[in-house]
Amino acid sequence: MGTGKGGLRDARLDEEGVAPESPSRAPRLGGRIALARLRDLALLPAIVAIAIVGQLVNPVFLQYDNLINVLQTMSEIALLVLAETLVLVIGRMDLSLESTFGLAPGVAAYLTVNTGAGIGVLSGGWAVPVALAVGVAIGVINALFIVRFRLNGFIVTLGMLIVLRGLLTGLSGGKTFFNLPPSMIYLGTSIWFGMPASIWICLVLFAGGIVVLSMTRFGRSLYAIGGKVDAARAAGIRTERVLAIVLITASALAALGGLLLSGRLASVAAAQGNGTIFTVFAAAVIGGVSLSGGKGTVFGAFTGVLLLYLIQNVLTLGGVPAQWIGALNGAIILVALVLSRLTGGKAQD
Template sequence: MTQTLTAPPAQRPRLRLTRFRDLALVPAIVLLVLVGALIDPVFLSRANILNVLQQQTELSLLVLAEAVILIAGKFDLSLESTIGLAPALALGLVVPAASHGLGTDWPTALAIPLCLLTGALIGAFNGLLILRFKLSAFIVTLGMLIVLRGLQIGLTGGQNLFDIPQSVLYLGNAVWLGVPASIWICAALFAVGIVALGFVRHGRAVYAIGGNVDAARAAGIRTERIVWSVLIVGGVLAALAGLLMTGRLGSVAAAQGQGMIFTVFAAAVIGGVSLDGGKGTLFGALCGVIVLGLINNILTLGGVSAQWIQAIYGGIILVALILARLTSGKAQD
């Protein structure tokens, strides 16, 4: 009886520490803003801030997708290739052969639906291999990353696709109320994700599945259906990120998205999302994206070579793992 009464208080300090870890990046963001202002007065200009946020929108959508998948207890490394293949395939079907298209000349109005559908199909196929064939999510999505990258290079012939439809260019370059549309889109999707995971039954079930899939199944949660849905949504978000990047740059690069998955995991981990599943918040993941974006911008304005940025990202991940150990009492394996 005594143990039953004293157990809840013993859990409260750790809960508070975990919540603190989700919000710990807020003062870090404030500190980075102050550092950036001291390094270069241009840092605080409206144009620079909007530029930093817009450049991070594609990464933000990938982090949003990966964070939900990680909370559900799975991995998806193929998001890095989906952001490139989905727009490459969709635009290859609609742009003329003279612009390195496939020569099919489908209606340009199909570009956006085809891209999103491609992302959904990739996520669904990942779910088939992971859930029906019981294969490792890490190995499956690693293999898909390689396959999709090869398909992208094969479809594009190693060349950039240009002559992009106006609808795609609009997504990447439109300005709403003085702010790039991509920033509004990203903010809206994060808001939807935060509400869904926090207040919708199926969203809360994602945490239950990631925390203990057997207990979730015993509680009547359709675990496979929800995880499959999460993987499909992740693929769609990656495809949308590809559309935003294509519209912003005005072309689809043959290597679009290459290397992004490392930054995606860096942002998610430093934002407090556990690699073990069942823990973390989308707000924390978004803060992780902002931190990396600010660091990148500060290093650029400070004249630091781009080759050092990846090393700094790796160091940030190691520090985040140490903090996770200190605040939750458990390392993120």
């Protein structure tokens, strides 16, 4: 029918998302997909169990206001989890997301607020576009170093984390930006259809992530690259372009998450985002996202961050000190790695 080797290879890639290696690959891939879908639901019983425990610990737990508060607080960090999930699936890590989470709204506040450390050279209407533009710019810089110059992604994003954190501290003078323009506060405080806007934004973006990763060729290419980059490249996937798109998208999501937090608090602290990357990795790992790439789903990541925040809320309502909550995040990562070893045959290292 005039189909060459390249056309046959692309056709198989459309169906499976990876280049074929042997006649028995399709059944194995089907088994892994079925297992992945099963693991997506694995945390649901745990979430139900935590809800029951939470109600026993404190009757306030299942009240509407408390659950909405949990979801709104979670939605801000959840965008970081979504961003990191995309990067992890493709086989990379982005440590700079936590600093982007703070710097992007910090730059917007610096340029639009004319009190305190702000210089107010732009009107308040520019705040959101500026913040998102900063996020995109950071992603472009990361992509330039990692894709164009082929530098180690872990080291690049670690360096960017430090640089961006220093920039925010320098711009703010170590102080907190107040009197934010209404456009920044709107996203974090508005109510849409009975729920905070940030919750709707989070749900829509996660739904979009689920569709992209599970139903599009682009999403399948992420798993192919994360699984085996050489095979993905041989199958005709433009791995460098895909990686650049993911890095830029992740940084933009981090900037948006920072805007949601700044809007809810009506301020941008000089330390905004510091240490959140640990919570992000904890949520991703317990949601079944592999640290070695090629495995994990957006829905799994969502259940991971939801479970983590429900646990934190139960501990808070139970009077557990915040210091122990931080220790719990580390313990959850270790437990998740052990479970991954038992259920998947190898650790997600």
